[in-house]
Amino acid sequence: MKLNGKTAEERIIEKHQEALHNGFHTWPSLVFDRPPAMGDARWTSDLILSTWMQAEKGKPPDNGLEYRIGRSGGGFDALAFKYLPREQWIPEQEVIDTSIPLNRRPYDRHISIPIPWYGGGMSYGSVGEPIMLARAKAARQWGTFTSTGEGGYPESLAPFAEHVITQVATGMFGVREETILRAPIIEFKYAQGAKPGLGGHLLGDKSTTAVAKMRESVPWVSLFSPFPFHSVYSVEDHKKHIDWMKTIHPDALMAVKVSTPVDVDMVAMGSYYAGAHIIQIDGGYGGTGAAPEIAKKNIAMPIELAIPKVHRFLLSEGIRDEVVLMASGGIRTADDIAKAIALGADGCILGTSELVALGCTRCSNCERGRGCPFGLTTTDPQLSQLVDSEWGAERLCRFYTSLQWQLRAILRQLGLRSVLELRGRMDVLSYSRRDG
Amino acid sequence: MTMSDSIPFAIDVEQIPAAEAAIAGQTLSPNDSPDRRAPHPSPTIYHRYHLETGTVPDIVPLPPKFRVKVKKHRLIGMVVEELIALKGDIPVALSRPCVYGVFSRPLGGLTPREELCVGCLRCTVQFPDIVQIIPNPVRQRLGDSYVKSDYVETILYEARTGRVPVRGAGYRGAFGGEGWDGLWTDMSEIVRPTRDGIHGREFISTVVDIGEKPAFLRFDEQGEVIGPLPAVISTQVPFLFDTPLDPDRSTPLVPVLSAAARQVETLAMAPIASVIALSLEGLHVVPVIAAETWNLLEQLTWQPRMIVLDGWDREHFDMLRQRFPGCIVCVRVPMDTNVLDLVQQGVRVFHLTADYHGYVGGRFIMDLILQAHQSLVNAGIREEVTLIGGGGIVLAEHVPKAIICGLDAVTLDVALLVALQASFHGECTNRKTASFSFPRMDISWGVKRITNLAASWRDQLLEILGAMGLREVRRLRGELGRSMFQRDLEREVFGEELR
Numbered sequence: 001m002k003l004n005g006k007t008a009e010e011r012i013i014e015k016h017q018e019a020l021h022n023g024f025h026t027w028p029s030l031v032f033d034r035p036p037a038m039g040d041a042r043w044t045s046d047l048i049l050s051t052w053m054q055a056e057k058g059k060p061p062d063n064g065l066e067y068r069i070g071r072s073g074g075g076f077d078a079l080a081f082k083y084l085p086r087e088q089w090i091p092e093q094e095v096i097d098t099s100i101p102l103n104r105r106p107y108d109r110h111i112s113i114p115i116p117w118y119g120g121g122m123s124y125g126s127v128g129e130p131i132m133l134a135r136a137k138a139a140r141q142w143g144t145f146t147s148t149g150e151g152g153y154p155e156s157l158a159p160f161a162e163h164v165i166t167q168v169a170t171g172m173f174g175v176r177e178e179t180i181l182r183a184p185i186i187e188f189k190y191a192q193g194a195k196p197g198l199g200g201h202l203l204g205d206k207s208t209t210a211v212a213k214m215r216e217s218v219p220w221v222s223l224f225s226p227f228p229f230h231s232v233y234s235v236e237d238h239k240k241h242i243d244w245m246k247t248i249h250p251d252a253l254m255a256v257k258v259s260t261p262v263d264v265d266m267v268a269m270g271s272y273y274a275g276a277h278i279i280q281i282d283g284g285y286g287g288t289g290a291a292p293e294i295a296k297k298n299i300a301m302p303i304e305l306a307i308p309k310v311h312r313f314l315l316s317e318g319i320r321d322e323v324v325l326m327a328s329g330g331i332r333t334a335d336d337i338a339k340a341i342a343l344g345a346d347g348c349i350l351g352t353s354e355l356v357a358l359g360c361t362r363c364s365n366c367e368r369g370r371g372c373p374f375g376l377t378t379t380d381p382q383l384s385q386l387v388d389s390e391w392g393a394e395r396l397c398r399f400y401t402s403l404q405w406q407l408r409a410i411l412r413q414l415g416l417r418s419v420l421e422l423r424g425r426m427d428v429l430s431y432s433r434r435d436g
Numbered sequence: 437m438t439m440s441d442s443i444p445f446a447i448d449v450e451q452i453p454a455a456e457a458a459i460a461g462q463t464l465s466p467n468d469s470p471d472r473r474a475p476h477p478s479p480t481i482y483h484r485y486h487l488e489t490g491t492v493p494d495i496v497p498l499p500p501k502f503r504v505k506v507k508k509h510r511l512i513g514m515v516v517e518e519l520i521a522l523k524g525d526i527p528v529a530l531s532r533p534c535v536y537g538v539f540s541r542p543l544g545g546l547t548p549r550e551e552l553c554v555g556c557l558r559c560t561v562q563f564p565d566i567v568q569i570i571p572n573p574v575r576q577r578l579g580d581s582y583v584k585s586d587y588v589e590t591i592l593y594e595a596r597t598g599r600v601p602v603r604g605a606g607y608r609g610a611f612g613g614e615g616w617d618g619l620w621t622d623m624s625e626i627v628r629p630t631r632d633g634i635h636g637r638e639f640i641s642t643v644v645d646i647g648e649k650p651a652f653l654r655f656d657e658q659g660e661v662i663g664p665l666p667a668v669i670s671t672q673v674p675f676l677f678d679t680p681l682d683p684d685r686s687t688p689l690v691p692v693l694s695a696a697a698r699q700v701e702t703l704a705m706a707p708i709a710s711v712i713a714l715s716l717e718g719l720h721v722v723p724v725i726a727a728e729t730w731n732l733l734e735q736l737t738w739q740p741r742m743i744v745l746d747g748w749d750r751e752h753f754d755m756l757r758q759r760f761p762g763c764i765v766c767v768r769v770p771m772d773t774n775v776l777d778l779v780q781q782g783v784r785v786f787h788l789t790a791d792y793h794g795y796v797g798g799r800f801i802m803d804l805i806l807q808a809h810q811s812l813v814n815a816g817i818r819e820e821v822t823l824i825g826g827g828g829i830v831l832a833e834h835v836p837k838a839i840i841c842g843l844d845a846v847t848l849d850v851a852l853l854v855a856l857q858a859s860f861h862g863e864c865t866n867r868k869t870a871s872f873s874f875p876r877m878d879i880s881w882g883v884k885r886i887t888n889l890a891a892s893w894r895d896q897l898l899e900i901l902g903a904m905g906l907r908e909v910r911r912l913r914g915e916l917g918r919s920m921f922q923r924d925l926e927r928e929v930f931g932e933e934l935r
Contacts, residue, residue, distance in 0.1 A: 012531040023561035037569040040608035074611025197623035197903025287606040296607040305925045363556040366604025373558045431930040
């Protein structure tokens with residue numbers, strides 16, 4: 001029955017959307033203290049609530065919420081900046097440059113982004129179209145990028161093509177010549193930090209008719225992205241892969257996403273020699289829509305330990321300034337971004353933190369039944385409607401504003417006028433591990 | 437564990453052979469030889485190792501993970517207000533935020549179904565003044581200080597379903613940590629079997645060999661091997677089942693573990709007193725004998741493939757070798773024992789043990805395994821010796837980590853208790869004094885639970901091996917180059933000056 005021109009389903013969605021928005025606003029104010037069941041060692045309730053607040057207000061909280069570190073006891077949470085004495089800080093009125101180039105080679109297209117991060121791959125299927133659209137809109141607004149992930153390229157993203165990276169992964173789901181030609185950057189996904197060496201897995205419940213159509217598969221059947229690329233068993237094969245994409249789209253930059261094995265430094269160097277412009281290393285504590293718990297915790301090293309290893313090796317090989325190193329897999333805050341850069345990355349790639357900005361509570365039920373009850377990691381026709389892409393884009397833009405403001409504050413307190421000066425400056429960090 | 441309704445384990449000894457036979461899908465007669473009871477199928481019949489799994493519900497229901505606290509008068513008030521504001525739009529006013537059915541009873545939030553709550557928090561995000569989701573303290577008290585409540589949940593899930601635990605979102609725990617958590621396993625970006633390989637066409641072997649493995653054989657002029665052939669047992673999985681030595685505590689477990697070992701094609705260690713009392717025999721049964729039970733040896737009327745001597749005693753060791761020629765005599769000693777000394781005295785198979793929390797003399801099992809393995813490597817005899825280790829191995833991930841550190845195989849203990857829904861009475865630490873009890877159960881229920889657990893752990897081992905690009909678990913042993921120790925990486929990356 002229609003009331004005020006709306007169906008019952010539309011009215012129900014409207015009610016819950018409003019209640020959710022109200023909750024995202026109310027909880028960070030701490031009127032009800034912290035939700036007792038929210039958070040974990042990596043994403044504490046404080047980090048989740050402060051991310052919600054940043055996504056609403058565009059600045060970090062000032063009510064006592066800890067918005068910089070979690071309580072994992074190591075990695076980013078054990079790193080701290082050694083700030084200069086206040087009198088040596090750069091004055092507020094001076095502009096601090098946060099832009100980075102995405103191609104450091106002397107040839108090929110030159111692209112730079114005004115903030116040292118872009119959005120990581122989240123496939124259509126693992127998230128719904130409104131989420132992809134929200135991310136693309138925010139990327140355009142900020143002049144940065146988001147990535148399709150492996151599930152295909154919905155046509156609704158086409159207007160944002162200049163800010164959308166097309167991902168090519170082992171299942172080749174949705175990879176077409178037109179989606180390659182559209183992309184300023186093409187990303188090869190070799191591995192994912194949360195499930196290194198295990199490929200991808202979209203559970204049957206989430207392979208809806210729309211998802212199956214996009215992926216050219218059968219609805220409601222689990223989809224595996226195999227591991228590895230069956231055509232790549234060497235750096236030479238890897239180069240051939242990149243050449244293949246360059247043949248289709250000579251103007252595109254090539255990004256390569258790998259995990260963090262023992263020899264991650266050698267892998268990065270191999271990717272450089274194969275022709276990659278961007279090397280993305282995805283740490284073991286990264287996000288996922290579904291992965292075996294044993295893989296998330298135990299396989300491959302955390303990003304904090306991988307970045308310096310790769311950075312130093314590329315330096316020693318004399319190629320550090322010809323390749324862009326992007327870090328992902330557990331980047332939550334502006335402090336994490338700054339620490340990753342100080343450890344040796346050029347910039348970072350965000351995933352989970354964007355979902356948290358959109359209302360994720362990190363409940364880890366992405367893979368269960370209809371998917372995310374907040375409408376994020378789901379393609380369920382009803383649940384997806386809980387997120388409006390315009391609302392989502394606004395929240396992401398405000399979150400970015402807050403991150404950039406904090407990053408500038410960190411640089412100012414370190415006496416640095418550009419984020420480029422921070423790269424590899426481990427001397428501005430101290431490390432003190434404690435039990436999580 | 438603090439499950440209520442726990443009562444001492446109750447079994448019918450008469451059930452045992454029949455239960456084993458039923459599980460194996462065959463009929464046993466009293467005259468069947470041990471070989472007849474062997475788990476291994478005929479070599480002429482194609483057999484690909486596979487464990488059948490299925491849902492085996494918990495006997496004692498787990499307490500809900502979350503408590504759902506609803507302020508009922510406020511809820512009623514809100515619904516009334518909504519009905520007025522929405523002008524009687526009942527479908528909208530009564531629509532509920534939970535997609536998991538917590539408010540699916542006719543009275544919705546007034547009678548929440550806590551057992552369905554997964555902690556997504558959508559209800560409390562939407563209505564913070566009406567509903568609160570709280571972690572259930574009863575659930576959080578499961579296990580003990582080492583076998584934490586989330587470990588218990590994981591093991592119970594594995595035993596209930598036989599499946600690999602899979603969840604959304606990234607890792608939620610601490611950054612590395614002490615013990616096993618301070619070790620990460622490697623992966624290969626390009627070289628490995630395909631995803632199909634893990635559970636499909638290509639085969640990754642989890643077989644390990646237990647026994648004496650001399651560096652070479654001697655042959656006479658006719659080309660015949662001089663002396664007896666070395667005894668070796670191949671098990672389909674690199675984990676064996678272990679029970680407490682005290683018969684009062686182990687007797688309830690032995691029938692279940694023995695039948696499960698047969699099903700899984702591995703070995704079950706059991707005190708000789710229980711073996712005799714329950715008339716157990718078979719290729720999958722490994723009697724454990726100690727000085728205090730030595731007099732029971734006479735009652736062991738069949739020849740096992742392997743026997744464990746608990747505690748080092750040269751005289752007893754020699755006597756066992758003489759009495760059971762062709763049988764592997766394994767010596768069980770604490771993990772910090774100097775194995776080289778015993779190798780020089782003829783021991784080739786060790787069962788190295790720590791307490792149930794993985795400690796010996798204040799040192800954790802991981803370092804002790806490395807020490808034992810490395811001492812044999814340095815002496816150039818690692819390939820001739822089998823190291824089995826147990827204590828503190830309570831999660832699937834601990835198996836490959838222990839093997840990477842240098843074990844050939846592990847023994848499971850506390851994880852088996854948890855899978856069978858044991859209640860811990862206090863800390864379950866000391867092998868001799870740890871106290872626990874079981875719910876009333878059928879043997880077949882127990883066997884299926886242990887089989888599920890084994891299948892899940894094996895599949896998780898395949899995930900680890902697959903990620904590394906290894907096609908057999910034997911290659912994983914001592915593969916330290918394919919591991920990453922947190923302490924080493926932090927030292928390498930941050931150096932001393934940063935700490």
